[in-house]
Amino acid sequence: MRSKIALRSIIVTTRKDIKIYYKKAPVWIFGLLLPVFLFLAFFIGRELDTKQYFPGFLAMSLFFTASSVGPLIIPWEKQAGTFERLLSYPVSLSTMVIGDILAGAIFGAVVSAIVAAVGVAFLAIGVTDAIMLFLFFAAGNLCFAALGTLLSASSGRVPSNTMMLSALVRFPLIFISGVFVPLGQIHGAGAYLAYASPLTYLVDGFNSSLGVDSFVSAFIGILVLVLYSLLFFGLTIVLLRRNLMKGL
């Protein structure tokens, strides 16, 4: 009975998030348009190999889309006064957060699947390992949706504050994770930073699945993404418990 109610609360929360929040402008601006513009700013006017950089672009678009709505859901709910009511339903903080993460992951998966399909169809990108590509898709979306939710956990009811924090965390990550500079060309302290970033493992995983040189084994890459997902989820719960009353 208990697990049935818990599962239902996850599914209904995911459904609710998708229905209500994915139409909102900040989600599309920060989740989809921004990575496209960033990539175009980097790519246009330079003689770069499309196949070499496409996995990084795919990873970046997944990263931005999966983590775009998570930082906003709880502040929006607190601002609208729906958060307190939600907690009185048969949900727990954990099932609510899992629901939010799944919603982010589904959004990220849909958008990045479109990006991948466009790459394969129009840029002649070849998939060398479809199963690994799928596994990295799943692990990456969960990991970065969990990161998005973590960013909302310490916030109150002002979405713009969360967006500032979100930008502060997400933008540096794309510059240290092998998106614009291939992992093999990063040395010294930069390499340590790169290996501390979960995005690096997604970029590297996509590299190996799409026929570009990779540096970390696929198994370790997926394991790191899963461990980061669990870490982000755990931290979200701890911070949410501590900040539950903030903004209510």
Add this chain to the structure above:
Amino acid sequence: MEDGGVIQIGGIEAAGLVKHFGDIAAVDDVSFSVGGAEFFGLLGPNGAGKTTTIRLMTGILRPDAGNITIDGIDLLAEPFDAKMRIGAVPEVGNIYADLSAMENLDLVGRYYGLSKEERRLRSKTLLETLSLWDRRDDLIRKYSKGMRQRVSVACALIHEPPVLFLDEPTEGLDVQSRRIIIDLVKQMNRKGSSVILTTHNIEEASRLCERVCIINHGKIITISSPEQLRMAYEKNLAVEVSFNGKIDRCLLEECAPGKIEEWGDKFRLHTDDPDKTIQKIMEVRREHNLRIVSIQTVGPSLEDVFVKLTGGIK
């Protein structure tokens, strides 16, 4: 359990509830029980601990100490099962402005595991009762405050809970919305649900509640029926009088030993001897050639008792 034809399905027990925010004890050793099908009021000034108590009992916050039982189920040990039996209109309990009334009810029904048919039928019944059926597909953002609150109450009732928590449900509403909501809640109560109501409207609490709990500084001051509370303060009598024209209150100062209050076109003279006070009012009337429009002796209202118990008006 049955009592006079009402099936008693609810029941709440709170034992030794404690909740601190930093060094402040928002709720300090609060214990009470509410029977099945009982209408119970939780009264107190702002910051007394009412909302925190409701948040603890609806599973929104976890107490630092104490136990809560909802319809026989331990809320802390089995929160999912216990919450299935709760309907709550929290103090900040809005609904989704980007959804319609039907969509909001459908969403809440899903959380409680209602089938599609149940969700549809109950939403229809509730929205018809609340006079919102014609607006069922409009987005909530287009609703007035009263209409939103009606939908909010409907969301708390869609799963027909045995226990209902209402935190200031009629605060700031128009008369029509307030009546519609109160009628619906009374109807649920008659069907057997326990209701815990917090309100600033003491007359409303007096009219609706079988028992009230007065809470201040996180502690319970008293729990009793409104009538018993009034009886306990019966010696605090007053005479209310209104004249055909405006008079200076100084004229009445000799009529009663207690304080004199102006309530609209009436004067309320606090006294322990109403007969003597009325005689003196008659003398004033004769001397100044006034005409009395109405005169009556009144006992203490629940509001008087409340003010007395919570330390008066500061």
